[in-house]
Amino acid sequence: MKEKITAQSIRLFEKKGFTETSIQDVVDSLGVTKGTFYYYFSSKEELLMDIHLGYIDGLLLYQEQILKDASKSCKEKLFEIVTMLITSISSQGAAAKIFFREINNLNSEHVELIVQKRDQFRLNIEELIRTGVENGEFRPELDVLIITMAILGITNWSYQWFNPSGRVTDREVAEIFVEMILKGIQVN
Structure with a gap:
């Protein structure tokens, strides 16, 4: 039931926004009671945190596997x-939207934890680019931080416009992005 509450909440938060969606909206849409909701979550904010953690922890785990x-x-x-980032938008588009759009609805302690995890994801990419520079795969004069932010900017923003059932697949979008990135940083 916890997964059903989370999945339905993601749909409602995406459609109506976190602040405009009540716990009553969530339970009514599932045909359960508030007691059922409170059995799994102490508050709507805890549910939002659970959504945030599920999204970023999944990305970090997969990123770690790639990097190793x-x-x-x-x-x-x-x-x-x-x-992975484009595919996550295809497979978890609503959760991605909530992750980027609703972070300000978390309490400061929760925001700090999410920001730490988001920063770790960024630092891992920085280290990858730095290693590529050091081993001669990427140009030596690169500003690693700016390149990292550019990569995250183009990938993270795609949740706003990417349509997984559109004319281009998630993998094709990723290929276009990487080709665009690498043509600018790859050694001949």
Whole structure:
């Protein structure tokens, strides 16, 4: 039931927004009581935090798996990370929207935890780019922080416009992004 409450809340938060969606809206849409909701969550904010953690923890776990793969070059790892980010929008678009749009509705302690995890994701990409520069895969004069922010900017914003059932697949979008990124940073 916890998963059903979370999934339905994601749909409602995406459609109406966090502040405009009440606990009553959630339970009514599922045909359950508020008692059922409160069995799993102490508050609507705790539910929102659960959604945020589910999204960022999943990305961090997958990113870690990619980065640990010693058989892949930095270029290949970068492609896998960008693909993962676009694919997460395809598979978890509503949760991605909530993650980026509703963070201000978390209390300051929860925001701090999410920001730490988001920063770790960014730092992992920075380290990947830095390693690519050091091993000669990427140009030596790159501003690693700016390149990292550019990568995150183009991928994270795609939740606003990417349509998984549109003319281009998530993998094709990732290929376009990575080609655009690498043509600017890849050594000839």
